[in-house]
Amino acid sequence: MNKAIKYRLYPTKKQTEYFLKCFGCCRFVYNQALNWRMAAYKADRTSLNYNDTAFGLTALKRQFVWLKEADSIALQQALRNLDSAYDSFFKKNGGFPKFKSAKHSRKSYMTINQNGTVSVSDNAVKLPKVGTVKAKIHRKPLPDWKLKSATVSMDSDGKFYVSCLFEFDKLIYIVPTSGKAIGLDYKSDGLYMDSNGNVGSNHKYYRESYVKLAKEQRKLKNKTIGSNNYRKQQLKINRIHKHIANQRLDNLHKLSTKITNSYDVVCVESLNMRSLSNKGFGNGKATMDNGYGMFLNMLEYKLADRGKHFVKVDKWFPSTQLCSCCGCRMRLALNERIYKCSCGLTIDRDHNAAINIRNEGLRILQSA
Ligand SMILES: [Zn+2]
CATH class of the missing domain: 3.30.420 (Nucleotidyltransferase; domain 5)
Known part of the structure; x- marks a missing residue:
């Protein structure tokens, strides 16, 4: 059985730069390989794939030395993606592979765990070349789960995530008494x-928070709608709402884990x-x-x-x-x-x- 868990990452400035570089390198490798394959096909109708040493990652790295800074498994993966794009084209499942644009393509790269190169700890995820990246581990994998791969991505408002794919045996369970x-x-x-x-x-502070909320909501009534003070008060109330939601969530997690x-x-x-x-x-x-x-x-x-x-x-x-x-x-x-x-x-x-x-x-x- 497989299970993917997506964690929010909080990379440092340097790590952010690395991620962006990796996204760029993967896109570059994909585009460059596509370029070469198209040229080779035009020249003598040969079909290439990423296993061809003359056109594979080694060749790319020789020509574009800066690619060495990126995660090489991720680059390899980009080439595989191109291969599958070709595959589905030949099987008539998709159109001819397109070049990836810097602006519109998905900002992500995938890497594979090789003997612990990728791992999840209490508050961080370890990734090749970039090291330990701070993360919110809302769900911990169980001890017997094997981490297979990780996909780092950035969403449109600049937040980073890593989706970890775990593999585990389905447990056979006996009905207990x-x-x-x-x-x-x-x-x-x-x-x-x-x-x-x-x-x-519910959490014992839950009621207290509600008392506080009611108090702040009463204050809002005395303020002029649309005024600065009204807005400020509204923000304050929103923060209390958020706080209550967090308290509740936290408590529900604790209780359900215990059971x-x-x-x-x-x-x-x-x-x-x-x-x-x-x-x-x-x-x-x-x-x-x-x-x-x-x-x-x-x-x-x-x-x-x-x-x-x-x-x-x-x-x-x-x-x-x-x-x-x-x-x-x-x-x-x-x-x-x-x-x-x-x-x-x-x-x-x-x-x-x-x-x-x-x-x-x-x-x-x-x-x-
Ligand atoms: Zn009875």
Whole structure:
């Protein structure tokens, strides 16, 4: 299996210059080789490819000595790209290869990892010739993933990225028993209650930030729309919004990573967020804001990366109505927080639901 992860790079001035040089060299090599091939074809109808020593990278480097400063694997790759462009032309899948313009061609180059020439650490990516480049590693590859190649690119507003391609074996997984499984029940005024009775909630500073936000929003009302002060205040508010979003994201990552590391099976209810917020929970704002949907997405991909299971229980499954002990069914009013069954079970409503979700999830998994 392959997986590509794209990281934002923060190159120094010198590294930026190097990247730009590499983009330019790759484009140059591509264009020059195309030039030669076209000339050779015109002269005596010979078809060349990058393996022809007289026209390959060695020849190019001999004539254009400055190419030696660029990553030679990247240059080799540029020549391969030209070859595939020719291939698809001959197979009538594409037009005749075009010269790459400095202005309009994609600014990127690809290099291949050769025994650790490319690697990803906590806060940087190592690349041939340029060395360690600062990067935001939002997702760490697992220890058994093999880094195959990396593509450095620059987008239109000058930001640099590297897309790393990893290869790994697909894990074969045995359905575990309930000891390593957990069920999560959605909580509109927090995040979730799990089947062990623990509550996962948003960041503790989250509320404080909201108080601050409300205060700054009140201040905005006293300012003249369109004035400098109004604009400044608006900026301040935007920054708080951004800060809150970051706090939330950070917290969701922490919680989902912790669950993924501790359990093999995570069972959740598939929810329709929109209908929930209108469902008379009386707390629409909290529902839309608490990021549960985002949280489920994180869980899903993190579990998949580790070959673990993410099981969605149907949204019509009566998780709150069933007794998690004896299985009998009764309706609970929305404001009833305790589930009291005639079998003797007395349990928090959400805790009961989370256990039911876990059991139903395991049943689905075992019958699949
Ligand atoms: Zn019961």
